[in-house]
Structure formats: structure tokens, C-alpha cells
Amino acid sequence: MINIVLLAFLVVIAIAIVRMRDLLAVSMLLGIYGLLSASFFVTMDAVDVAFTEASVGAGISTLLMLIAITMTGRSEHPERHKPVLALFVVLITGSLLIYGTLEMPYFGSADAPIHLHVAPHYINNSMQEIGVPNIVTSVLASYRAFDTFGEVVVIFTAGIGVLALLSVVRRPEDIIKIDSTNNLMRAEYLILRIVVKMLIPFILLYALYVQFHGDYGPGGGFQAGVIFASAIILYAMLFGISTARRVINQSVIQFFAAIGVLLYGSVGVVSLLNGKSFLDYSALSADPVAGQHLGILLIELGVGFTVASVMVIIFFNFEGRRDNSLTKESNKT
């Protein structure tokens, strides 16, 4: 019942986003949109998905939008002509899609084709074959590990893309200038600094809990990576980027991003060398279930490394670009 209300909220927010011209307001509404969809995923029993949406939507997505908008400008120009054609195309496509849904099995019906094919195997046999209570983790990390490997490589590539697009080389005097503005900021927000300093260890600890508890409850490498990165981003925002860079060097993060993918791939290669197929963890140990446990632990660790470092790389480069454009402006004047 509650999912109907949440979906109605989602539609209202989406319509408001269409009509709004102030991009910062749009990014705030997008934050509400993320919160709502996470609640919806909880009502649909998809706790792992809700967890991921929560860890991504709570911090990083709104943050990236905000930083990008501070660099590109706040307001959107109104369109010159009425978008009649666009409306027409959208209405036609929408009505065709609605026509398509009429043939679909009703929501929640247990005999829909999607529930008959592979899913019963996962639900009934994963405990004997993998030995992990969380079926989502066992499908993610063992049955469909090759798929997940592809996703991790995509995330890694996105990190490289942002690095190629936004990274800047700084002169030392610019660094000093940026540092001085950041120090100014540090003196101002005493309360925030104290609370955040107290909070960061908890967030890091919680990220580790999510990373290693993913076999038994909701969680895993993807979520843990994002939460870990959020803690570092929080530190960087309050204590200055250059302080954070001193703590966590950029080249070290890039190294870790590569290490994660490499760890994932090498687990596959090891099982290949032991005479089983790629990413078949039962080759890792004499006891197949113990091998599965070891394999899942290793590849979740790889995923966690890559996701956390790519998120930190993205944030550092966006912020670095912004600081750079600011110093350019002040040099001109």
C-alpha cells in the first residue's frame, strides 16, 4: 500500500523538476528523489538495492551536482520556442509503452515468467553451493561474478575518464593561495569540525562493517566503497583539499583503484590456473564452500577498493578544477 504513495510522490517531484529553472533547486529536489526511491526499494524487499541507493544518494550524487553547478552557472535559460514536437514524441512513445504494459503479468504475481527460470535455483541451492545467507551477495559475487567484473571495470574507466577530463597541474604559488583560503574556512567552522572529526571514525568503522558483513546482511563492496569515500570527502571538505591530499596522496588512490580491479581479475586467473573456469572459486580451496567464502571475500575487497578510490578521485578532481578556476579569476583581477 505504502509503495503507491511513494510512487505518487516520485511523479510529483519529477514534474516539479521539469518546471524548475533554478538548477541548485533542481539538485535539491533530486536529493529528495533519491531518498524516496530508497524508501520505495525497501518496501519492495530490495534491501541491498536500497542500501546502495542510500549510500550513493545521501551524499555523493547531490554533492557532485552542487560542485558542477557552482562551476557552470545556476540558472537555466528559458526555451525560445514551445517544445510541441518534443511533447508529441514523448506522448506517442509513452502511450506505446503503456500499451506494451497491458500484456504484462500483474505486479507481485508469483507465477510471472521472471520468477520461474533461474531465480528458484538461486533461492533453493545457494545455501549448499555458496554457503552465504544473503542470496544477493552470492549471485553478485559468485554466480554472476563475471558480470560484476565488467561493472567494476566500467567504474574504473569512468574514474580514468574524469581524471583525463578534469585533472590540472598546479604551480606552487597557486597551491599556497588555495591553502590560505581553505585555512580561513577552517578557522570559521569550529563546531562542524569538532563534530565531523568525532564522526569520521564511526563512518569508516561502519564502512568496514558493511564491507565484511555483506555475506550475512545487506551490504558489500559497492556500498562500503561509497561510504568509505564519503568519510574521506567529508574530511576533505572541512579540512581543505590540500590537507586531505597530504593524508591520502592522489597517486596512492590511483594505485588503489587499479589494485582493486587487478585483485578481482587475478582471483579469476588463479581459479583458471587451478583447472576450473574463470572466477570459479571452488578451485581456491580443497573444500568448495570454503573456497567460495575466500573468493567472495577477496573480490568484494577488490570492488570496495576500486569504488572507494574512484569516488575519491572524482571528488578531488572536481574540487581541484574549481579551485583552479577560482585562482585564475583572482589572477586576472
Add this chain to the structure above:
Amino acid sequence: MLMGLYNYWVVVVLMMIGFYIVIAHGNLIKKIVGLSIFQTSVFIFYISMAKVDGGTAPILVEGIKQYSNPLPHVLILTAIVVGIATTAVGLALAVRLKEAYGSIEEEEIQKKDNLDC
């Protein structure tokens, strides 16, 4: 029928709203927002299909027989993180375009391009 297909219809509406933003608005950041609405509608579609009446979250507990389908959850879980990474690349492109052209409005960028030719 209304209750049985409500979720899918909402998905179609959200998808079309995202689609409309992408094709009708000229601002690149707004287009990225539209893409992410479109993306979320696909997530909602998959997760709605995975729900089974009377089922519960796919984490094995003694005494529960009926679970929701775990496979769509896996697909969407990875898609969310990939989605934020690709959105970041899109935003980075928008930032570079702003630096190069001084604007992120589609029409103005095209005008400048035509002047250069």
C-alpha cells in the same frame, strides 16, 4: 487491472518525464538530471518486477519459504554505482564545455561552433 499495473504505469510516466527533459531542454546539466530520472525509472521497473506477493527480502532466514527474486536486485545494485560514475563523467564533460565555450546551453554552443567554421 489498475492496481496490478500501477507500478509499471508510474515507471512509464517517470521515463517519459526524463525523456522529455533530455530532448526539450537545452541546458546540459538539466539534460543530465533528465537522464538520471530516466535511469531511476528503469531501476524502479526492475525492482517492481522482482517483488513477489507474500515474499520477503532475499536473505535466508530459518522458517521463511517465500523470497522475492534476487536476480534483478543484483543487476540494479551494480547499475546504481555505475550510474553515479557515468553521471560524474557527464558532469565533467559539461564543466569542460563551460570552460571552452563559456556556456552550457546547447543553442549558444552551436552558435559559437557555426561562427568558428
Add this chain to the structure above:
Amino acid sequence: MDTLMNISSAVFLLIGSFLCISGGVGILRFPDFYTRMHAVGVTETLATAMILIGLMLQNPDGLVDLKLIIILLMTLFISPTASHALAKAAMINGLKPKINRQADNERLTSSKP
């Protein structure tokens, strides 16, 4: 014992819901940003605490209670901090509180004998 727990949990949940709604009315009806923030900031921590305590009384299981206590502690620390940060940001960026000097003066003069 069980009925006592149930009743007290229901009472806590109801108080929490009432506080939630009063905060919501505040954010809708108050005239400017700072008063709205006051309504939300004041009710938020207590409402969260009441609802979470109500939930704790529903379930005597150790781990779940521990998680609820963690949520409660974090909310108690973070929510006022976020309000502080937001008010500061609004102040720095030049959002001025709405002050109705005329009404204040009238009230002062009328209260004087």
C-alpha cells in the same frame, strides 16, 4: 509486563508522530526561513528520539536495539549540527530574517501603561 511494554511503546510512538506533524506544520506555515528552521530543528531531535524509543520497546532483541541506539545517538549529534551549518550558510549568503518592526513597536507601546 508485555501489555505494559506495548502500551508505553504506543504512547512513545504517538508522541513522536505528533511532534513530527507539528514540525511539518511549522515548515509549511511559518513566515520566513529562520522561523521554519526553528520549527524543524526543535521538533526533529525529540520526535526522532520518541519514535526510536517506541520502536526499541517493541523489540527486546539485542542487536536491533543496539542499531536503534546508534541511529538515535547519530541523529542527536548530527541534526543540530546540520541546522547550525545551514543557518550559518544562509546568514553568510545574505538571507535576512523577516522582521516586522512596526508590530513589535505597537505591542511594546500597548503593553506599557
Add this chain to the structure above:
Amino acid sequence: MLIAATIAILVVMIMAITRAIMGPTLYDRILAVNMFGTKTVLLISVLGFVMGRPEFLDIAIVYALINFISVIAVLRHSGKSIFKTTQPEEKEKEKEKNS
């Protein structure tokens, strides 16, 4: 009672959404988002009890821990021209001038 609490939280969510859409300033919207975040924490915890699987409070903990990052981001970039707000009254005056 859990149902009553859920309904109350949903009603408050409607109010927060109304404020987030109405504005008028950016800060009202941020306030609404922040409030919506804490209400989501509550909704998810209550839903866990309603659905009979209360061990999924981990999601609520994530929101409780990192939901205020965006507020700090706004504070960090504040003072720049992009976040400057014009007072609602001034806006009205400008409109009057223009018309």
C-alpha cells in the same frame, strides 16, 4: 500503532515536499531536504518493524551518518556569488519597477 506512525511520517513528508517545491529561497529547499532525510530514517526503521524484518536498520544508519554532506557542501561554497540570495521583498520591488 506502527501504522499510525507510518501515516504520520508520510504526512510530514508531503509537507516537506510542498516546502521543497514552493521554495521561495534555496535555503528553504535545503531545509526541506534535510528534514526529509531524517523522516526517511524514521520511515525505513518503522517499515522494518511493519514488515517483520527489523534487522535491516543498516540502511537507516547510512542515512543517519552521511545525510548532511550536502549541507556542508553548500556551507563550504557559500560566500560565492552563485549562492547569493535576493530577499523576497527586494524581488517583489524589482518586479514592481519592471512593470
